[in-house]
Amino acid sequence: MTLPKVKILINREKCYLCGSCVAVCPKEAIVIESDEWKFFQEKCIGCKFCVLACPVGALTAKEVE
Amino acid sequence: MELHYDVIVVGAGVAGPILSRNLAKKGYKVLMIDKKAEIGSPKRCGEGLGITNFKKYDIPLDKRFINREVYGAAIYSPSGYKLEIRYNRVAGVILERKIFDKMLAYYAAKAGAEVMAKTEAVGLIRKEGKIAGIKAKHEGEPLEIYADVIVAADGVESRVARWAGINSFLPPHEMDSGYEYEMVIENFEFDPDLIHLYFGNEVAPRGYVWIFPKDEDRANVGIGINGDNPKTAKYYLEKWLKENNIKGTKILEVNVGGIPVGGFLKELVKDNVVVVGDAARQVNPMHGGGMAEAMEAATIASKWIDKALSEENLELLKGYTEEWWAGEGQKLLRILKVRQISEKLSDDELDAAVQALSGADAEKIAAGDYKEVFKALIKNPKILLKPRMLKLLKEAL
Numbered sequence: 105m106t107l108p109k110v111k112i113l114i115n116r117e118k119c120y121l122c123g124s125c126v127a128v129c130p131k132e133a134i135v136i137e138s139d140e141w142k143f144f145q146e147k148c149i150g151c152k153f154c155v156l157a158c159p160v161g162a163l164t165a166k167e168v169e
Numbered sequence: 170m171e172l173h174y175d176v177i178v179v180g181a182g183v184a185g186p187i188l189s190r191n192l193a194k195k196g197y198k199v200l201m202i203d204k205k206a207e208i209g210s211p212k213r214c215g216e217g218l219g220i221t222n223f224k225k226y227d228i229p230l231d232k233r234f235i236n237r238e239v240y241g242a243a244i245y246s247p248s249g250y251k252l253e254i255r256y257n258r259v260a261g262v263i264l265e266r267k268i269f270d271k272m273l274a275y276y277a278a279k280a281g282a283e284v285m286a287k288t289e290a291v292g293l294i295r296k297e298g299k300i301a302g303i304k305a306k307h308e309g310e311p312l313e314i315y316a317d318v319i320v321a322a323d324g325v326e327s328r329v330a331r332w333a334g335i336n337s338f339l340p341p342h343e344m345d346s347g348y349e350y351e352m353v354i355e356n357f358e359f360d361p362d363l364i365h366l367y368f369g370n371e372v373a374p375r376g377y378v379w380i381f382p383k384d385e386d387r388a389n390v391g392i393g394i395n396g397d398n399p400k401t402a403k404y405y406l407e408k409w410l411k412e413n414n415i416k417g418t419k420i421l422e423v424n425v426g427g428i429p430v431g432g433f434l435k436e437l438v439k440d441n442v443v444v445v446g447d448a449a450r451q452v453n454p455m456h457g458g459g460m461a462e463a464m465e466a467a468t469i470a471s472k473w474i475d476k477a478l479s480e481e482n483l484e485l486l487k488g489y490t491e492e493w494w495a496g497e498g499q500k501l502l503r504i505l506k507v508r509q510i511s512e513k514l515s516d517d518e519l520d521a522a523v524q525a526l527s528g529a530d531a532e533k534i535a536a537g538d539y540k541e542v543f544k545a546l547i548k549n550p551k552i553l554l555k556p557r558m559l560k561l562l563k564e565a566l
Contacts, residue, residue: 122213123326124346124427127339128396132331137291138306159346159402159425 107150110165112143118162125154125163170312174200174283175478177303177316179290179329181208184446184463184470185322186273187226191471193281197478200314201274201282202305204289209270213325213426215349215389216264217364217381218460226464228276234269235262236383240362242535246523247369247516254531255363263364263381263389288312290323293332300333300440318474318486319442322467325427327448333439339450341396343432345376345457348402349391351383353419361385367409368519374398375512376457378409387421393428393457395512430454431505433498437470437490441483445470451497454505455539462497469493507539510565518558525549540566 112125112134119141125134133147134154155163176192178185181203189201205211217239223230239262241255278284287307294302294313302315321329325344330337359365361382368377376393383389392406402425410417429450437444445451445466452459473489514522525546526534533541543562546552552559 120211120423120425122425122427123324124344124396124425126326126328127427127429128341128344130338132328135328136326137289153341153397156399157341157344157346157396157427159348159427161401161403 109168110148110150110152111145111168112148112154113164113166114141114143115162115164116141118160120160122159124157124159128153128157170310172200172312172314174198174314174316176200176318176320176474177202177314178282178320178322179303180322180324180446180448181205181274181284181286182270182322182324182446182463183273183460184448184467185320186270186277187464187467188320188322188445188471188474189277189282189284190273190280191468192474193277195475196281197475199277199282200285200316201277202285202288202290202303202314203274204287206287207267207271208274208284208286209267211424212266212270213347213424214266214460215379215381215391215458216266216383217261217379217458218264219261220259222461222464226468228273231272234265234272236265237263237361239263239364239382242364242366243360244523244534245365245367246520247372248520250520250523252523252526252531252534253363254535260535261364263383265383290329293319293329300442303329317441317478317483320470320474321442321444321448322446323448325429325447327444329442330434330444330448333442335434335436335439335442335444337434337444337448337450339427339429339432343430343450344396345393345428345430346396346398346402347391347393347424347426347428347457348406349389349424350406350417350420351387351389351422351424352417353387353421354380354390354415355386355419357413357415359388361388368523370516370519372409373405378406389424390415391424393430396427428452428457428459430457430508433501437493438486441486443470443474443486443489451493451501453537454501455508455511455537462501465497466493469497504537504539507543507565510543510561513561514558518555521551521555521558522546525551
Protein backbone atom coordinates (compact mmCIF):
# COMPACT_ATOMS: atom_id res chain seq x y z
CA MET A 105 0.00 0.00 0.00
CA THR A 106 1.32 3.40 -0.89
CA LEU A 107 0.08 6.51 0.80
CA PRO A 108 -0.63 9.70 -1.11
CA LYS A 109 2.55 11.68 -1.57
CA VAL A 110 2.67 14.69 0.72
CA LYS A 111 4.92 17.61 1.43
CA ILE A 112 5.27 18.46 5.11
CA LEU A 113 5.04 22.18 5.72
CA ILE A 114 6.22 23.87 8.88
CA ASN A 115 5.08 27.00 10.62
CA ARG A 116 8.47 28.12 11.89
CA GLU A 117 6.91 30.67 14.25
CA LYS A 118 5.11 27.86 16.11
CA CYS A 119 7.95 25.30 16.11
CA TYR A 120 10.05 24.84 19.26
CA LEU A 121 12.46 22.39 17.55
CA CYS A 122 11.42 19.82 20.18
CA GLY A 123 12.22 16.89 17.88
CA SER A 124 8.95 14.96 18.34
CA CYS A 125 8.52 14.85 14.55
CA VAL A 126 12.06 13.52 14.12
CA ALA A 127 11.41 10.72 16.64
CA VAL A 128 8.18 9.49 15.00
CA CYS A 129 9.44 9.64 11.41
CA PRO A 130 10.05 6.07 10.21
CA LYS A 131 12.30 7.22 7.37
CA GLU A 132 14.43 10.06 8.76
CA ALA A 133 12.71 12.44 6.38
CA ILE A 134 12.84 15.15 9.04
CA VAL A 135 16.07 16.35 10.59
CA ILE A 136 16.88 19.16 12.99
CA GLU A 137 20.41 20.42 12.47
CA SER A 138 22.06 23.73 13.29
CA ASP A 139 18.77 24.83 14.91
CA GLU A 140 17.01 24.35 11.60
CA TRP A 141 14.06 22.09 10.76
CA LYS A 142 14.70 20.25 7.47
CA PHE A 143 12.37 18.08 5.39
CA PHE A 144 13.59 15.62 2.77
CA GLN A 145 10.81 14.98 0.27
CA GLU A 146 12.48 11.98 -1.34
CA LYS A 147 12.49 10.07 1.97
CA CYS A 148 8.90 10.90 3.01
CA ILE A 149 6.39 8.03 2.75
CA GLY A 150 3.34 10.16 3.52
CA CYS A 151 2.43 8.60 6.89
CA LYS A 152 1.86 12.02 8.50
CA PHE A 153 2.97 10.70 11.91
CA CYS A 154 4.90 13.95 12.35
CA VAL A 155 1.74 16.02 11.90
CA LEU A 156 -0.07 13.98 14.58
CA ALA A 157 2.81 14.01 17.05
CA CYS A 158 3.61 17.72 17.01
CA PRO A 159 2.60 19.07 20.45
CA VAL A 160 1.76 22.51 19.06
CA GLY A 161 0.33 21.79 15.61
CA ALA A 162 3.20 23.41 13.73
CA LEU A 163 3.15 20.87 10.89
CA THR A 164 0.71 20.36 8.05
CA ALA A 165 0.72 17.90 5.17
CA LYS A 166 0.00 19.10 1.65
CA GLU A 167 -0.78 16.56 -1.04
CA VAL A 168 1.55 16.73 -4.01
CA GLU A 169 1.45 15.11 -7.44
CA MET B 170 40.44 19.20 13.75
CA GLU B 171 41.00 15.59 14.83
CA LEU B 172 40.49 14.47 18.42
CA HIS B 173 40.95 11.14 20.19
CA TYR B 174 39.12 9.80 23.24
CA ASP B 175 38.22 6.52 24.89
CA VAL B 176 34.56 7.51 24.98
CA ILE B 177 32.56 10.18 23.15
CA VAL B 178 29.17 10.99 24.66
CA VAL B 179 26.63 12.80 22.50
CA GLY B 180 24.14 14.72 24.63
CA ALA B 181 24.40 16.40 28.01
CA GLY B 182 20.94 15.86 29.45
CA VAL B 183 20.71 13.47 32.39
CA ALA B 184 22.10 10.15 31.11
CA GLY B 185 25.09 11.70 29.31
CA PRO B 186 26.65 13.54 32.26
CA ILE B 187 26.10 10.68 34.75
CA LEU B 188 27.74 8.22 32.37
CA SER B 189 30.58 10.65 31.56
CA ARG B 190 31.21 11.30 35.24
CA ASN B 191 31.30 7.61 36.13
CA LEU B 192 33.79 6.79 33.36
CA ALA B 193 35.97 9.85 33.93
CA LYS B 194 36.21 8.82 37.59
CA LYS B 195 37.58 5.46 36.42
CA GLY B 196 40.31 7.31 34.55
CA TYR B 197 38.99 7.11 30.99
CA LYS B 198 39.45 9.93 28.52
CA VAL B 199 35.87 11.11 27.96
CA LEU B 200 34.42 13.89 25.81
CA MET B 201 30.78 14.92 26.16
CA ILE B 202 29.29 17.18 23.50
CA ASP B 203 25.92 18.93 23.36
CA LYS B 204 24.40 20.89 20.52
CA LYS B 205 22.91 23.46 22.86
CA ALA B 206 24.84 26.66 23.55
CA GLU B 207 23.63 26.46 27.14
CA ILE B 208 23.57 22.98 28.62
CA GLY B 209 20.16 22.46 30.27
CA SER B 210 18.24 24.95 28.15
CA PRO B 211 15.76 24.72 26.59
CA LYS B 212 14.47 21.89 28.73
CA ARG B 213 11.59 19.51 28.02
CA CYS B 214 10.56 18.40 31.47
CA GLY B 215 8.14 18.72 34.36
CA GLU B 216 11.21 18.79 36.63
CA GLY B 217 10.00 16.47 39.39
CA LEU B 218 12.52 14.00 40.79
CA GLY B 219 12.20 11.54 43.70
CA ILE B 220 14.47 12.36 46.60
CA THR B 221 16.04 8.90 46.85
CA ASN B 222 17.71 9.31 43.46
CA PHE B 223 20.24 11.80 44.78
CA LYS B 224 21.86 9.32 47.13
CA LYS B 225 21.40 6.39 44.79
CA TYR B 226 23.22 8.09 41.91
CA ASP B 227 25.64 10.14 44.05
CA ILE B 228 24.31 13.58 43.15
CA PRO B 229 24.73 16.40 45.68
CA LEU B 230 21.54 18.06 46.95
CA ASP B 231 22.62 21.49 45.79
CA LYS B 232 20.14 24.27 46.62
CA ARG B 233 21.00 26.02 43.38
CA PHE B 234 18.93 23.58 41.32
CA ILE B 235 16.14 22.84 43.78
CA ASN B 236 13.11 25.11 43.53
CA ARG B 237 10.98 23.36 46.09
CA GLU B 238 10.67 20.22 48.15
CA VAL B 239 7.42 18.27 47.88
CA TYR B 240 5.91 15.78 50.34
CA GLY B 241 3.69 13.69 48.12
CA ALA B 242 1.07 13.75 45.43
CA ALA B 243 -2.64 14.41 44.95
CA ILE B 244 -4.44 12.53 42.20
CA TYR B 245 -7.77 13.85 40.88
CA SER B 246 -10.39 11.82 39.03
CA PRO B 247 -12.49 13.33 36.22
CA SER B 248 -15.34 14.22 38.61
CA GLY B 249 -12.95 15.66 41.15
CA TYR B 250 -12.50 12.77 43.59
CA LYS B 251 -9.11 13.14 45.22
CA LEU B 252 -6.53 10.66 46.36
CA GLU B 253 -3.81 12.15 48.49
CA ILE B 254 -0.49 10.56 49.30
CA ARG B 255 1.39 12.65 51.83
CA TYR B 256 4.52 11.77 53.74
CA ASN B 257 5.94 13.46 56.81
CA ARG B 258 9.29 13.65 55.03
CA VAL B 259 10.42 15.10 51.72
CA ALA B 260 9.40 12.76 48.88
CA GLY B 261 10.83 14.66 45.96
CA VAL B 262 12.01 17.96 44.59
CA ILE B 263 11.02 20.25 41.75
CA LEU B 264 14.26 21.00 39.98
CA GLU B 265 15.46 23.85 37.83
CA ARG B 266 16.67 21.71 34.94
CA LYS B 267 18.68 24.44 33.29
CA ILE B 268 20.86 24.55 36.39
CA PHE B 269 20.62 20.83 37.23
CA ASP B 270 21.82 19.64 33.81
CA LYS B 271 24.63 22.16 33.81
CA MET B 272 25.71 21.05 37.28
CA LEU B 273 25.60 17.38 36.20
CA ALA B 274 27.91 18.35 33.33
CA TYR B 275 30.06 20.23 35.85
CA TYR B 276 30.34 17.12 38.04
CA ALA B 277 31.40 15.16 34.95
CA ALA B 278 33.98 17.82 34.14
CA LYS B 279 35.25 17.84 37.74
CA ALA B 280 35.68 14.07 37.53
CA GLY B 281 37.93 14.60 34.52
CA ALA B 282 35.63 14.53 31.49
CA GLU B 283 35.94 17.16 28.79
CA VAL B 284 32.74 18.97 27.87
CA MET B 285 31.93 20.97 24.74
CA ALA B 286 28.67 22.88 24.47
CA LYS B 287 27.41 24.19 21.11
CA THR B 288 28.89 21.12 19.45
CA GLU B 289 26.55 19.08 17.30
CA ALA B 290 27.05 15.54 16.04
CA VAL B 291 26.43 15.41 12.28
CA GLY B 292 27.50 11.88 11.38
CA LEU B 293 29.61 8.85 12.14
CA ILE B 294 33.22 8.28 11.14
CA ARG B 295 33.60 4.82 9.61
CA LYS B 296 37.01 3.29 9.06
CA GLU B 297 37.44 -0.13 7.45
CA GLY B 298 33.77 -0.87 7.92
CA LYS B 299 33.87 -0.03 11.61
CA ILE B 300 32.43 2.92 13.50
CA ALA B 301 35.46 4.93 14.57
CA GLY B 302 33.95 8.10 15.97
CA ILE B 303 31.69 11.09 15.49
CA LYS B 304 31.75 13.89 12.98
CA ALA B 305 30.72 17.07 14.72
CA LYS B 306 30.47 20.79 14.20
CA HIS B 307 31.33 23.58 16.58
CA GLU B 308 30.27 27.01 15.34
CA GLY B 309 30.49 25.63 11.82
CA GLU B 310 34.00 24.23 12.33
CA PRO B 311 34.16 20.52 11.48
CA LEU B 312 35.55 18.17 14.11
CA GLU B 313 36.51 14.53 13.78
CA ILE B 314 36.20 12.90 17.17
CA TYR B 315 37.67 9.40 17.27
CA ALA B 316 36.68 7.13 20.16
CA ASP B 317 36.56 3.45 21.07
CA VAL B 318 33.02 3.75 22.41
CA ILE B 319 30.28 6.10 21.16
CA VAL B 320 27.39 6.89 23.50
CA ALA B 321 24.08 8.06 22.07
CA ALA B 322 22.50 10.16 24.82
CA ASP B 323 20.95 12.51 22.30
CA GLY B 324 17.37 12.48 23.46
CA VAL B 325 14.02 11.56 21.96
CA GLU B 326 15.12 12.71 18.47
CA SER B 327 18.32 10.62 18.66
CA ARG B 328 20.16 10.45 15.37
CA VAL B 329 23.30 8.71 16.56
CA ALA B 330 21.48 5.42 17.21
CA ARG B 331 19.90 5.48 13.75
CA TRP B 332 23.23 6.27 12.08
CA ALA B 333 24.62 3.17 13.74
CA GLY B 334 21.82 1.11 12.23
CA ILE B 335 19.69 0.76 15.36
CA ASN B 336 16.01 1.13 14.52
CA SER B 337 14.95 3.71 17.08
CA PHE B 338 11.88 4.87 15.16
CA LEU B 339 9.23 5.71 17.75
CA PRO B 340 5.66 5.12 16.53
CA PRO B 341 3.43 8.06 17.51
CA HIS B 342 1.31 5.75 19.66
CA GLU B 343 4.41 5.06 21.78
CA MET B 344 5.09 8.73 22.32
CA ASP B 345 3.28 11.24 24.46
CA SER B 346 3.02 14.73 23.17
CA GLY B 347 3.88 17.21 25.92
CA TYR B 348 3.22 20.90 26.50
CA GLU B 349 3.93 22.91 29.63
CA TYR B 350 3.86 26.40 31.04
CA GLU B 351 5.87 27.60 33.96
CA MET B 352 3.42 30.12 35.28
CA VAL B 353 2.04 32.06 38.19
CA ILE B 354 -1.22 30.49 39.36
CA GLU B 355 -3.81 32.78 40.89
CA ASN B 356 -7.35 32.11 42.10
CA PHE B 357 -6.87 28.35 41.97
CA GLU B 358 -6.39 26.24 45.08
CA PHE B 359 -3.45 23.86 45.17
CA ASP B 360 -1.27 22.69 48.03
CA PRO B 361 2.27 23.75 47.07
CA ASP B 362 3.73 20.92 49.16
CA LEU B 363 2.32 18.27 46.81
CA ILE B 364 2.43 17.56 43.12
CA HIS B 365 -1.04 17.46 41.55
CA LEU B 366 -2.14 15.09 38.81
CA TYR B 367 -5.47 15.46 36.99
CA PHE B 368 -6.83 12.48 35.08
CA GLY B 369 -9.69 12.13 32.63
CA ASN B 370 -10.35 11.19 29.02
CA GLU B 371 -11.47 14.73 28.30
CA VAL B 372 -8.73 16.26 30.47
CA ALA B 373 -5.74 14.47 28.97
CA PRO B 374 -6.30 11.43 26.73
CA ARG B 375 -4.03 8.61 28.02
CA GLY B 376 -2.05 11.08 30.13
CA TYR B 377 -2.68 13.71 32.78
CA VAL B 378 -2.35 17.37 33.57
CA TRP B 379 0.28 18.11 36.19
CA ILE B 380 1.00 20.95 38.57
CA PHE B 381 4.54 20.77 39.92
CA PRO B 382 4.97 23.68 42.35
CA LYS B 383 8.15 25.76 42.23
CA ASP B 384 6.81 28.33 44.69
CA GLU B 385 3.55 28.79 46.57
CA ASP B 386 2.04 30.47 43.53
CA ARG B 387 4.42 29.42 40.73
CA ALA B 388 4.45 26.02 39.07
CA ASN B 389 5.08 23.94 36.02
CA VAL B 390 1.62 23.26 34.63
CA GLY B 391 1.84 20.73 31.88
CA ILE B 392 0.15 17.93 30.01
CA GLY B 393 1.00 14.71 28.23
CA ILE B 394 -1.42 13.13 25.72
CA ASN B 395 -1.15 10.24 23.29
CA GLY B 396 1.12 11.21 20.40
CA ASP B 397 -1.33 9.96 17.77
CA ASN B 398 -4.14 12.17 19.00
CA PRO B 399 -5.46 14.39 16.20
CA LYS B 400 -5.65 17.31 18.63
CA THR B 401 -2.52 18.87 20.11
CA ALA B 402 -1.18 18.80 23.66
CA LYS B 403 -1.38 22.58 23.65
CA TYR B 404 -5.10 22.42 22.78
CA TYR B 405 -5.84 20.17 25.78
CA LEU B 406 -3.76 22.21 28.22
CA GLU B 407 -5.39 25.48 27.16
CA LYS B 408 -8.80 23.82 27.49
CA TRP B 409 -8.04 22.61 31.01
CA LEU B 410 -6.76 25.99 32.13
CA LYS B 411 -9.86 27.68 30.76
CA GLU B 412 -12.23 25.19 32.39
CA ASN B 413 -10.52 25.79 35.71
CA ASN B 414 -10.53 29.55 35.32
CA ILE B 415 -6.77 29.75 35.46
CA LYS B 416 -5.65 32.80 33.57
CA GLY B 417 -2.64 32.35 31.36
CA THR B 418 -1.49 35.92 31.80
CA LYS B 419 1.67 35.23 33.81
CA ILE B 420 3.60 32.71 31.78
CA LEU B 421 7.31 32.58 32.52
CA GLU B 422 8.34 29.74 30.23
CA VAL B 423 6.85 27.48 27.54
CA ASN B 424 8.15 23.92 27.16
CA VAL B 425 7.37 21.48 24.41
CA GLY B 426 8.48 17.92 23.85
CA GLY B 427 7.81 14.32 22.98
CA ILE B 428 7.95 11.70 25.72
CA PRO B 429 8.70 8.09 24.79
CA VAL B 430 6.19 5.89 26.67
CA GLY B 431 6.75 2.31 25.63
CA GLY B 432 8.83 1.10 22.73
CA PHE B 433 11.94 0.60 24.85
CA LEU B 434 14.86 -0.10 22.51
CA LYS B 435 15.58 -3.80 22.25
CA GLU B 436 19.01 -3.22 20.85
CA LEU B 437 20.78 -0.94 23.33
CA VAL B 438 24.21 -1.67 21.90
CA LYS B 439 25.40 -2.12 18.34
CA ASP B 440 29.09 -2.72 17.77
CA ASN B 441 30.68 0.08 19.80
CA VAL B 442 27.60 2.32 19.99
CA VAL B 443 25.70 2.44 23.30
CA VAL B 444 22.25 4.07 23.62
CA VAL B 445 20.93 5.54 26.89
CA GLY B 446 18.05 7.62 28.24
CA ASP B 447 15.27 9.04 26.05
CA ALA B 448 17.28 8.00 22.99
CA ALA B 449 16.76 4.39 24.18
CA ARG B 450 13.13 5.17 25.15
CA GLN B 451 13.99 4.41 28.79
CA VAL B 452 11.08 6.26 30.36
CA ASN B 453 8.44 5.17 32.86
CA PRO B 454 5.39 4.68 30.60
CA MET B 455 2.91 5.30 33.43
CA HIS B 456 4.01 8.75 34.57
CA GLY B 457 6.32 9.72 31.71
CA GLY B 458 9.25 10.53 34.01
CA GLY B 459 12.62 9.68 32.56
CA MET B 460 15.30 11.23 34.75
CA ALA B 461 15.68 8.41 37.28
CA GLU B 462 15.43 5.90 34.43
CA ALA B 463 18.21 7.72 32.55
CA MET B 464 20.39 7.69 35.66
CA GLU B 465 19.84 3.96 36.11
CA ALA B 466 20.65 3.20 32.45
CA ALA B 467 23.74 5.43 32.57
CA THR B 468 24.92 3.63 35.70
CA ILE B 469 24.56 0.19 34.11
CA ALA B 470 26.02 1.33 30.77
CA SER B 471 29.06 2.96 32.37
CA LYS B 472 29.79 -0.23 34.29
CA TRP B 473 29.85 -2.31 31.11
CA ILE B 474 31.80 0.29 29.11
CA ASP B 475 34.42 0.18 31.90
CA LYS B 476 34.51 -3.63 31.66
CA ALA B 477 34.76 -3.62 27.86
CA LEU B 478 37.55 -1.04 27.78
CA SER B 479 39.55 -2.46 30.67
CA GLU B 480 39.40 -5.98 29.22
CA GLU B 481 39.82 -4.64 25.65
CA ASN B 482 36.79 -6.61 24.51
CA LEU B 483 33.97 -4.52 23.03
CA GLU B 484 31.71 -7.59 22.94
CA LEU B 485 31.30 -7.03 26.67
CA LEU B 486 29.27 -3.88 25.92
CA LYS B 487 26.33 -6.19 25.27
CA GLY B 488 26.31 -6.88 29.00
CA TYR B 489 24.55 -3.52 29.31
CA THR B 490 21.67 -4.66 27.08
CA GLU B 491 21.31 -7.90 29.02
CA GLU B 492 21.52 -6.35 32.47
CA TRP B 493 19.15 -3.49 31.65
CA TRP B 494 16.58 -5.78 30.09
CA ALA B 495 16.79 -8.35 32.91
CA GLY B 496 15.99 -5.79 35.60
CA GLU B 497 14.86 -2.29 34.64
CA GLY B 498 13.45 -3.41 31.28
CA GLN B 499 11.22 -6.06 32.84
CA LYS B 500 10.02 -3.56 35.43
CA LEU B 501 9.12 -0.98 32.77
CA LEU B 502 7.38 -3.63 30.65
CA ARG B 503 5.17 -4.53 33.63
CA ILE B 504 4.37 -0.85 34.13
CA LEU B 505 3.57 -0.52 30.42
CA LYS B 506 1.09 -3.38 30.69
CA VAL B 507 -0.67 -1.63 33.56
CA ARG B 508 -0.73 1.63 31.59
CA GLN B 509 -2.27 -0.12 28.62
CA ILE B 510 -5.12 -1.25 30.87
CA SER B 511 -5.57 2.02 32.74
CA GLU B 512 -5.74 4.02 29.51
CA LYS B 513 -8.85 2.04 28.58
CA LEU B 514 -10.75 3.13 31.69
CA SER B 515 -13.74 5.38 31.16
CA ASP B 516 -14.13 8.56 33.20
CA ASP B 517 -16.71 6.79 35.33
CA GLU B 518 -14.27 3.95 36.00
CA LEU B 519 -11.46 6.39 36.81
CA ASP B 520 -13.78 8.04 39.34
CA ALA B 521 -14.50 4.67 40.92
CA ALA B 522 -10.81 3.77 41.06
CA VAL B 523 -9.80 6.98 42.81
CA GLN B 524 -12.72 6.65 45.25
CA ALA B 525 -11.86 3.04 45.97
CA LEU B 526 -8.18 3.45 46.73
CA SER B 527 -7.46 3.75 50.41
CA GLY B 528 -4.46 5.34 52.05
CA ALA B 529 -2.64 2.03 52.17
CA ASP B 530 -3.10 1.45 48.45
CA ALA B 531 -1.88 4.98 47.85
CA GLU B 532 1.44 4.00 49.39
CA LYS B 533 1.70 1.25 46.80
CA ILE B 534 0.94 3.67 43.98
CA ALA B 535 3.71 5.91 45.26
CA ALA B 536 6.09 2.98 45.36
CA GLY B 537 5.17 2.14 41.77
CA ASP B 538 3.66 -1.17 42.81
CA TYR B 539 0.75 -0.93 40.39
CA LYS B 540 0.00 -4.64 40.47
CA GLU B 541 -0.83 -4.47 44.17
CA VAL B 542 -3.07 -1.51 43.44
CA PHE B 543 -4.98 -3.52 40.84
CA LYS B 544 -5.32 -6.41 43.29
CA ALA B 545 -6.77 -4.07 45.88
CA LEU B 546 -9.16 -2.57 43.33
CA ILE B 547 -10.50 -5.95 42.26
CA LYS B 548 -11.63 -6.66 45.83
CA ASN B 549 -13.28 -3.29 46.26
CA PRO B 550 -17.12 -3.27 46.39
CA LYS B 551 -17.28 -0.15 44.21
CA ILE B 552 -15.32 -1.88 41.46
CA LEU B 553 -17.21 -5.18 41.80
CA LEU B 554 -20.22 -3.31 40.40
CA LYS B 555 -18.30 -2.52 37.21
CA PRO B 556 -17.91 -5.75 35.25
CA ARG B 557 -16.03 -4.22 32.28
CA MET B 558 -13.47 -2.62 34.57
CA LEU B 559 -13.14 -5.80 36.60
CA LYS B 560 -12.38 -7.72 33.43
CA LEU B 561 -9.74 -5.18 32.37
CA LEU B 562 -8.05 -5.27 35.77
CA LYS B 563 -8.00 -9.05 35.80
CA GLU B 564 -6.40 -9.07 32.37
CA ALA B 565 -3.54 -7.03 33.77
CA LEU B 566 -2.79 -9.46 36.60
